[in-house]
Amino acid sequence: MSREVAVLGVGMHPWGKWGRNFVEYGVHAARAALRDAGIAWSEVQFVSGAATMRCGYPGYVAGATFAQALGWQGAQVNTSYAACASGSQALAAARAQILSGGCEVALVVGADTTPKGFLAPMAGHRPEDPDWVRFHLGITNPTYFALYARRRMDLYGATLEDFTQVKVKNAAHGAANPNARYRKPFTREEVMESAMVADPLRLLHVCATSDGGAAVVLTSLDYARRRGLKAPRIAAISTVTPRFASNEVEMPDIATDSAVAAEPHSFRRSIAARAYEEAGLGPEDLSLAEVYDLASSMELDWYEYIGLCQPGNAEGLLRSGATRIGGRIPVNASGGLACFGEAVPAQALAQVCELVWQLRGQAGGRQVEGARIGITANQGLFGHGSAVIVRN
Amino acid sequence: MTRRQAAAIEGWYTLENPPHLLGSRCASCGTYYFPRLTAGFCRNPACEGTSFKDVQLSRTGRIWSYTNACYQPPPPFVAPDPFVPFAIAAVELGEERLIVLGQVAAGIEVARLRVGMPMELVLETLYSEGDTDKLVWKWRPVEAAP
Numbered sequence: 001m002s003r004e005v006a007v008l009g010v011g012m013h014p015w016g017k018w019g020r021n022f023v024e025y026g027v028h029a030a031r032a033a034l035r036d037a038g039i040a041w042s043e044v045q046f047v048s049g050a051a052t053m054r055c056g057y058p059g060y061v062a063g064a065t066f067a068q069a070l071g072w073q074g075a076q077v078n079t080s081y082a083a084c085a086s087g088s089q090a091l092a093a094a095r096a097q098i099l100s101g102g103c104e105v106a107l108v109v110g111a112d113t114t115p116k117g118f119l120a121p122m123a124g125h126r127p128e129d130p131d132w133v134r135f136h137l138g139i140t141n142p143t144y145f146a147l148y149a150r151r152r153m154d155l156y157g158a159t160l161e162d163f164t165q166v167k168v169k170n171a172a173h174g175a176a177n178p179n180a181r182y183r184k185p186f187t188r189e190e191v192m193e194s195a196m197v198a199d200p201l202r203l204l205h206v207c208a209t210s211d212g213g214a215a216v217v218l219t220s221l222d223y224a225r226r227r228g229l230k231a232p233r234i235a236a237i238s239t240v241t242p243r244f245a246s247n248e249v250e251m252p253d254i255a256t257d258s259a260v261a262a263e264p265h266s267f268r269r270s271i272a273a274r275a276y277e278e279a280g281l282g283p284e285d286l287s288l289a290e291v292y293d294l295a296s297s298m299e300l301d302w303y304e305y306i307g308l309c310q311p312g313n314a315e316g317l318l319r320s321g322a323t324r325i326g327g328r329i330p331v332n333a334s335g336g337l338a339c340f341g342e343a344v345p346a347q348a349l350a351q352v353c354e355l356v357w358q359l360r361g362q363a364g365g366r367q368v369e370g371a372r373i374g375i376t377a378n379q380g381l382f383g384h385g386s387a388v389i390v391r392n
Numbered sequence: 393m394t395r396r397q398a399a400a401i402e403g404w405y406t407l408e409n410p411p412h413l414l415g416s417r418c419a420s421c422g423t424y425y426f427p428r429l430t431a432g433f434c435r436n437p438a439c440e441g442t443s444f445k446d447v448q449l450s451r452t453g454r455i456w457s458y459t460n461a462c463y464q465p466p467p468p469f470v471a472p473d474p475f476v477p478f479a480i481a482a483v484e485l486g487e488e489r490l491i492v493l494g495q496v497a498a499g500i501e502v503a504r505l506r507v508g509m510p511m512e513l514v515l516e517t518l519y520s521e522g523d524t525d526k527l528v529w530k531w532r533p534v535e536a537a538p
Binding site: 253 | 402421435436456467468469480490502506528
C-alpha cells in the first residue's frame, strides 16, 4: 500500500510584522489553500493545527482555534507542538489520519504573531529550565548560530564572504516571492557592514522573527484520483529525535550529552537521512531544497546535513553557484528565512508550500526549471527533527 | 562594607576559587551529566542505571567553538548599564567527552580565541544584587592565567 498522500492545495498569508492576531493569518492561509485545492471547508474532515506558545491559550489549541474561526463544522481536530518543527508534526498527524483510513481530506494550518527583538524565555525564576538558564547567562539564539559559523571558519576555512553570499543569494531569490517579508536585493557591502550581533554574524546574517501563516490541504491518493487531479505527493515526513550521545551544542542546552559510554551522533545529519530512507530516494534525486537558514552560515551546514556534499565542502558548493536558481541544486528558492523571518509554527509548512508551487511550475520569477523532487529540512528546539520530501 | 558572594545558579558549581562544575556520573555506564541529573534515570538508551554519583567535572578543556554577545540579551539576563559585550565559549572536556557553554572571562575578546585552544574554569561575577555579587563559572584561556 502506498504511504503517500496528495497535496491538493497550499496557501499563505504574506510574512511581515503586521501585529494582528495570529488567527487572521491562519484563516487567510487556510482559505487560500482550500481555494487552491477547489475544496470547500465543509468537506474537510480533519483539521491539524501547529501550535504557537506566544499568543495565549488560543495558540496552545491552534487546531480548534482555526476550526472555530473557519466555522465549526464537526471535523476531527489535532494540535501539534514541536517548536520550529511544529508544522511538520501537524502535517504528519494529518498524513497518519489519511493513511489509517480515518479521513480523506485534511487541512493543516500554522500561524504566528511574534514579538519584537530576541525570542525570550517564559518569565519567572526557573533555574530547572535550561532555556531560562542560558538566557540568564546571556546566551541567546544567535549565540548558537554563531558557534556553528565560527567552527566552520576555523575548521573548514569558511569566510565572512561565504556567509554573506548565502544572504545575497537568498535575497535575490526572495525578491521574486510575493509572500516574503523582505523583497529587497541586498548587496555584499550592506550585509558585511550591518551591525555585529554575535561574532562573526552580522545583523543581516541572522533571521528576523515574523508574523505569517501557511496552510496545506492533504488528501488520499484515491480522493485526488477520483477528482481527476494529478498533484504533488508527500513521499516522506521525518520527525526524528536525536540519538544519544548527541555531539553538537544544541539550543537551548548548556551542555551536550557525554560520549563516554556511547558513540557520538550528529542529530542534524539524521533528520534528512530518515526522510530519504522513507521515500527510497537520495540527495542525488533532488531538484531543489528548502533548508532552515536561521543564520546564513547555517545554510552551509544544511548542505552537508542533507547530503548535497561532504562535510567541509559546503563553501565550495556555494561558490560554484550550484545552489542558486539556475544551478544544479537550488537551495532556498523561496528566499528562505533570510527573506521571510521566522514565524515558528508556520515555517515548516511554508517550506512545503514552496516545494508544491515549484513542482507545479507556479513559482513565477523564482521557478526552478523542471523541478520534480524537493526536500525541506528544519529543526525544532528540544530535539525535534523535521524533513519533508515532496515529489511529482 | 564587605560584599557577600553567592551562586547565580544554585548547585551548578562550587564557589571556591578555582571552581568546579558539579555534575553527575552514572554508576553503571559511566556517562557524565551537566548540570546534575535529577530525574534518576540514565539517558544512555543502552543503560538502565538509576544510581548516580555527584562529581566535580574537569576544570580544563579545549574550545569547540566561540562567539560573543554584542547586543544586550533580554531578561532573565541582568545587564550592566551600559551594556558591555562579552565573549562566549563552548568547551569540550576531554575526560567527560561533553561540551559545556559559558561566558568567557571579562576582558578576553573573541580575537584571542580559536578552536582547540586550552581553557580553564574560573569564577566571576555575573551580576550584583544589593551587597551580594552573584557568581558564575566562566572560561578563560589557560595562556591568560595571571
